[in-house]
Each structure stands twice: as structure tokens, then as C-alpha cells.
Amino acid sequence: MQRLSISTFLVLLVVALSITSTYADTSDDVEALERQYFTALENQDQKLMDSLLADDFVISSMSSNWSMNKDEFLKTVPKQVITAQDITAVKVDVEGDRANSQVNISMTKTFDGKDHSGDYEVYSVWVNKDGNWKLIERKIKFLEPSE
Numbered sequence: 001m002q003r004l005s006i007s008t009f010l011v012l013l014v015v016a017l018s019i020t021s022t023y024a025d026t027s028d029d030v031e032a033l034e035r036q037y038f039t040a041l042e043n044q045d046q047k048l049m050d051s052l053l054a055d056d057f058v059i060s061s062m063s064s065n066w067s068m069n070k071d072e073f074l075k076t077v078p079k080q081v082i083t084a085q086d087i088t089a090v091k092v093d094v095e096g097d098r099a100n101s102q103v104n105i106s107m108t109k110t111f112d113g114k115d116h117s118g119d120y121e122v123y124s125v126w127v128n129k130d131g132n133w134k135l136i137e138r139k140i141k142f143l144e145p146s147e
Contacts, residue, residue, distance in 0.1 A: 027092040030099045030126050033133055034090055038105065042082040046074050054127065054134035062123075063142040076111070084108040097128040119143040 033052060040048040053070050060067035068076070089104040103122040110116060125137040 026094045026099065030092045030094065030101055030133060031090045033126065033135070034092075034101055034103050034124070035087065037135065038085060038087065038103075041077065041080060042085060044078050044080065046077050049077055050074060052135050054129065054136040057134075057136055057138075059138040059140070061142070062139050079112045080109060080116075081111075082107055082109040099126040099128075099133070100124070101126065 036048065037052055039045070040052065050070075053073075055070060057070040057073070058067055059073050085105055085107045087103060087105050089102070091102045093100045101122075101124045103124070104119070105122060106119045108117045119142075121141040121143060123139045123141070124135055126133045127136050128134075
């Protein structure tokens with residue numbers, strides 16, 4: 001009886017460790033994708049940005065009243081000139097094939113020649129489609145201009 005209990009415990013432990021490891025790997029994957037997104041933005045890399053976005057991607061502002069689909073957003077990438085950015089926090093919550101992330105970032109940037117520098121909270125939804133994570137929704141909250 002005791003051998004059965006120890007065996008059952010060991011099996012459950014291995015399963016729990018496997019799930020925890022998978023979750024950690026997935027969280028790390030999504031965090032790396034968040035960093036790639038901001039690298040693509042900084043480098044004005046439309047090809048990399050396109051590869052990260054789902055076809056039904058939508059980006060919107062929580063601070064003002066605008067939103068864009070994937071094609072509209074990709075056209076803005078060359079208009080964004082980032083001279084400095086600092087990701088201060090990345091939080092990822094994975095539930096199956098869906099991940100929610102929050103990125104806190106400070107940026108020195110212009111958009112279409114106008115200053116958009118400041119601190120932002122960026123909330124995103126990623127979906128794993130056929131083994132590839134794709135960004136489907138992004139909401140941007142402008143916190144305050146950089147000091």
C-alpha cells in the first residue's frame with residue numbers, strides 16, 4: 001500500500017512539474033515575442049511586425065478614441081521614429097492557447113513628426129494558432145509624458 005502511495009505521488013509530481021515547465025516556457029515565449037514586437041517597432045521592420053500579427057489583429061488606444069486593423073497599423077510602422085525605449089515590466093498570463101500580457105514601457109518617439117514620448121501600459125492578447133503565437137489584440141494606455 002505504501003509503495004502504491006509513493007508511486008502515485010511520484011507520478012503526480014512529474015505531471016505537475018511538466019505542466020509548470022510548459023507554462024514557464026510558454027510565458028517566456030510570449031515575453032520574447034513582446035520584446036520582438038518592440039524591436040520591430042523601433043527598427044521600423046514591417047516584415048517582422050507582419051509575422052507577429054494575426055490577420056484579424058486590432059490595436060486601439062485606451063487614452064483616446066482610435067483603433068486600427070492590421071493593414072492600417074502596418075502602414076504606420078515607418079512613421080514611428082523611436083530614439084529610446086525601456087521596457088520596465090512584462091507580465092504574462094497563459095491559459096491554454098491564449099495568453100494575456102501587460103508591458104510597461106517608456107519611449108522617446110515621434111509619430112508622423114509629432115512627439116509621442118512618454119510612459120505606456122500595453123495590454124495584449126496572444127493566441128497560439130497551429131503552434132505559432134500571434135498577436136490578435138493590443139490596447140495602449142498612455143500614462144504620462146517622460147520627465
